[in-house]
Amino acid sequence: MKNKLPYYAVIFTSLLTEEDKGYAEMADQMENLAKSQPGYLGIESAREQVGITVSYWESMESIANWKANTDHLFAQQKGIKDWYSWYKVRICAVEREYDFTK
Protein backbone atom coordinates (compact mmCIF):
# COMPACT_ATOMS: atom_id res chain seq x y z
CA MET A 1 0.00 0.00 0.00
CA LYS A 2 1.12 3.58 -0.65
CA ASN A 3 -0.66 6.12 1.47
CA LYS A 4 -0.55 9.87 1.76
CA LEU A 5 1.59 10.99 4.69
CA PRO A 6 0.94 11.47 7.48
CA TYR A 7 -1.35 8.57 8.15
CA TYR A 8 -1.77 6.93 11.53
CA ALA A 9 -0.74 3.68 13.20
CA VAL A 10 -2.02 1.92 16.30
CA ILE A 11 0.71 -0.30 17.74
CA PHE A 12 -0.98 -2.85 20.00
CA THR A 13 1.50 -4.98 21.97
CA SER A 14 0.20 -7.71 24.28
CA LEU A 15 0.92 -10.69 26.48
CA LEU A 16 -1.72 -13.38 26.85
CA THR A 17 -2.89 -15.19 29.98
CA GLU A 18 -3.18 -19.01 30.02
CA GLU A 19 -6.85 -18.60 29.13
CA ASP A 20 -7.04 -18.63 25.32
CA LYS A 21 -10.59 -19.96 24.89
CA GLY A 22 -12.19 -18.04 22.03
CA TYR A 23 -9.21 -15.72 21.58
CA ALA A 24 -8.13 -16.74 18.06
CA GLU A 25 -11.69 -16.57 16.73
CA MET A 26 -12.24 -13.14 18.28
CA ALA A 27 -8.90 -11.86 16.95
CA ASP A 28 -9.91 -12.98 13.43
CA GLN A 29 -13.35 -11.41 13.80
CA MET A 30 -11.87 -8.11 14.98
CA GLU A 31 -9.38 -8.06 12.11
CA ASN A 32 -12.22 -8.59 9.62
CA LEU A 33 -14.34 -5.96 11.33
CA ALA A 34 -11.46 -3.45 11.32
CA LYS A 35 -11.14 -3.93 7.55
CA SER A 36 -14.71 -2.76 7.05
CA GLN A 37 -14.29 0.48 9.05
CA PRO A 38 -14.05 3.94 7.45
CA GLY A 39 -10.45 5.11 7.19
CA TYR A 40 -8.94 1.63 7.51
CA LEU A 41 -5.69 1.29 5.54
CA GLY A 42 -4.14 -2.02 6.61
CA ILE A 43 -3.13 -4.38 9.41
CA GLU A 44 -0.04 -6.45 10.25
CA SER A 45 0.15 -8.98 13.05
CA ALA A 46 2.60 -11.49 14.57
CA ARG A 47 2.92 -13.24 17.92
CA GLU A 48 5.87 -15.02 19.53
CA GLN A 49 6.67 -14.22 23.20
CA VAL A 50 4.88 -10.94 22.63
CA GLY A 51 2.05 -10.21 20.24
CA ILE A 52 2.28 -7.16 18.00
CA THR A 53 -0.61 -5.91 15.88
CA VAL A 54 -0.21 -2.69 13.96
CA SER A 55 -3.27 -1.26 12.27
CA TYR A 56 -3.09 1.72 9.91
CA TRP A 57 -5.68 4.47 9.54
CA GLU A 58 -6.31 7.61 7.51
CA SER A 59 -6.97 9.84 10.50
CA MET A 60 -7.09 10.06 14.29
CA GLU A 61 -10.88 10.27 13.91
CA SER A 62 -11.04 6.87 12.18
CA ILE A 63 -8.98 5.41 15.08
CA ALA A 64 -11.36 6.94 17.65
CA ASN A 65 -14.36 5.53 15.77
CA TRP A 66 -12.83 2.07 15.64
CA LYS A 67 -12.01 2.16 19.35
CA ALA A 68 -15.64 3.08 20.10
CA ASN A 69 -17.20 0.47 17.78
CA THR A 70 -19.73 -1.56 19.81
CA ASP A 71 -18.50 -5.03 18.81
CA HIS A 72 -14.91 -3.90 19.30
CA LEU A 73 -15.74 -2.55 22.78
CA PHE A 74 -17.18 -5.93 23.69
CA ALA A 75 -13.97 -7.63 22.49
CA GLN A 76 -11.83 -5.14 24.44
CA GLN A 77 -13.76 -5.89 27.65
CA LYS A 78 -13.52 -9.64 27.10
CA GLY A 79 -9.78 -9.19 26.41
CA ILE A 80 -9.24 -7.38 29.71
CA LYS A 81 -11.33 -9.93 31.61
CA ASP A 82 -9.88 -13.13 30.12
CA TRP A 83 -7.14 -12.96 27.53
CA TYR A 84 -4.58 -10.27 28.25
CA SER A 85 -2.21 -10.19 31.20
CA TRP A 86 -0.70 -7.00 29.76
CA TYR A 87 -1.09 -4.75 26.79
CA LYS A 88 0.08 -1.40 25.56
CA VAL A 89 -1.48 0.78 22.90
CA ARG A 90 0.46 3.49 21.12
CA ILE A 91 -1.20 5.93 18.72
CA CYS A 92 1.31 7.23 16.19
CA ALA A 93 1.58 9.54 13.21
CA VAL A 94 3.51 7.89 10.37
CA GLU A 95 5.80 10.65 9.13
CA ARG A 96 8.13 8.83 6.72
CA GLU A 97 8.25 5.44 5.06
CA TYR A 98 10.23 3.47 2.55
CA ASP A 99 10.26 -0.10 1.35
CA PHE A 100 12.26 -2.71 -0.50
CA THR A 101 11.09 -5.51 -2.77
CA LYS A 102 13.50 -8.11 -4.17
Next chain:
Amino acid sequence: MKNKLPYYAVIFTSLLTEEDKGYAEMADQMENLAKSQPGYLGIESAREQVGITVSYWESMESIANWKANTDHLFAQQKGIKDWYSWYKVRICAVEREYDFTK
Protein backbone atom coordinates in the same frame (compact mmCIF):
# COMPACT_ATOMS: atom_id res chain seq x y z
CA MET B 1 8.56 1.90 30.22
CA LYS B 2 6.96 5.34 30.55
CA ASN B 3 8.43 7.91 28.20
CA LYS B 4 7.81 11.57 27.58
CA LEU B 5 5.55 12.12 24.55
CA PRO B 6 6.17 12.46 21.74
CA TYR B 7 8.82 9.83 21.31
CA TYR B 8 9.48 7.96 18.08
CA ALA B 9 8.90 4.48 16.72
CA VAL B 10 10.42 2.63 13.78
CA ILE B 11 8.01 -0.04 12.56
CA PHE B 12 10.04 -2.54 10.51
CA THR B 13 7.87 -5.14 8.75
CA SER B 14 9.53 -7.85 6.68
CA LEU B 15 9.22 -11.08 4.74
CA LEU B 16 12.21 -13.41 4.59
CA THR B 17 13.62 -15.33 1.64
CA GLU B 18 14.41 -19.06 1.91
CA GLU B 19 18.00 -18.08 2.74
CA ASP B 20 18.16 -17.77 6.54
CA LYS B 21 21.86 -18.58 7.08
CA GLY B 22 23.17 -16.22 9.76
CA TYR B 23 19.90 -14.30 10.00
CA ALA B 24 18.93 -15.13 13.60
CA GLU B 25 22.45 -14.37 14.89
CA MET B 26 22.54 -11.05 13.05
CA ALA B 27 19.06 -10.12 14.29
CA ASP B 28 20.18 -10.78 17.88
CA GLN B 29 23.39 -8.81 17.35
CA MET B 30 21.51 -5.84 15.91
CA GLU B 31 19.01 -5.88 18.77
CA ASN B 32 21.86 -5.80 21.29
CA LEU B 33 23.66 -3.08 19.35
CA ALA B 34 20.46 -0.97 19.15
CA LYS B 35 20.17 -1.17 22.95
CA SER B 36 23.56 0.50 23.32
CA GLN B 37 22.72 3.47 21.07
CA PRO B 38 22.01 6.99 22.35
CA GLY B 39 18.30 7.71 22.52
CA TYR B 40 17.27 4.04 22.51
CA LEU B 41 14.08 3.44 24.52
CA GLY B 42 12.99 -0.12 23.76
CA ILE B 43 12.30 -2.82 21.19
CA GLU B 44 9.52 -5.36 20.54
CA SER B 45 9.69 -8.12 17.97
CA ALA B 46 7.61 -11.06 16.70
CA ARG B 47 7.51 -13.11 13.50
CA GLU B 48 4.85 -15.40 12.07
CA GLN B 49 3.96 -15.05 8.37
CA VAL B 50 5.31 -11.53 8.63
CA GLY B 51 8.02 -10.22 10.94
CA ILE B 52 7.35 -7.04 12.90
CA THR B 53 10.04 -5.25 14.88
CA VAL B 54 9.22 -1.95 16.52
CA SER B 55 12.05 0.03 18.07
CA TYR B 56 11.46 3.16 20.15
CA TRP B 57 13.66 6.24 20.27
CA GLU B 58 13.86 9.60 22.01
CA SER B 59 14.24 11.63 18.83
CA MET B 60 14.36 11.53 15.05
CA GLU B 61 18.08 12.26 15.37
CA SER B 62 18.68 9.08 17.39
CA ILE B 63 16.86 7.12 14.65
CA ALA B 64 19.02 8.71 11.94
CA ASN B 65 22.18 7.89 13.92
CA TRP B 66 21.13 4.28 14.36
CA LYS B 67 20.32 3.94 10.65
CA ALA B 68 23.80 5.26 9.80
CA ASN B 69 25.67 3.08 12.33
CA THR B 70 28.45 1.23 10.47
CA ASP B 71 27.68 -2.26 11.77
CA HIS B 72 23.99 -1.66 11.21
CA LEU B 73 24.67 -0.51 7.63
CA PHE B 74 26.53 -3.75 7.00
CA ALA B 75 23.57 -5.75 8.37
CA GLN B 76 21.13 -3.73 6.22
CA GLN B 77 23.16 -4.50 3.08
CA LYS B 78 23.40 -8.19 3.94
CA GLY B 79 19.65 -8.18 4.62
CA ILE B 80 18.90 -6.74 1.18
CA LYS B 81 21.30 -9.14 -0.51
CA ASP B 82 20.29 -12.38 1.27
CA TRP B 83 17.52 -12.37 3.84
CA TYR B 84 14.64 -10.09 2.91
CA SER B 85 12.28 -10.59 -0.02
CA TRP B 86 10.37 -7.52 1.15
CA TYR B 87 10.44 -5.00 3.92
CA LYS B 88 8.83 -1.75 4.87
CA VAL B 89 10.08 0.87 7.31
CA ARG B 90 7.77 3.44 8.87
CA ILE B 91 9.07 6.28 11.03
CA CYS B 92 6.42 7.45 13.45
CA ALA B 93 5.82 9.96 16.20
CA VAL B 94 4.11 8.32 19.18
CA GLU B 95 1.47 10.83 20.19
CA ARG B 96 -0.61 8.97 22.77
CA GLU B 97 -0.29 5.74 24.72
CA TYR B 98 -2.02 3.74 27.41
CA ASP B 99 -1.57 0.33 28.92
CA PHE B 100 -3.23 -2.35 31.00
CA THR B 101 -1.72 -4.77 33.49
CA LYS B 102 -3.78 -7.53 35.12
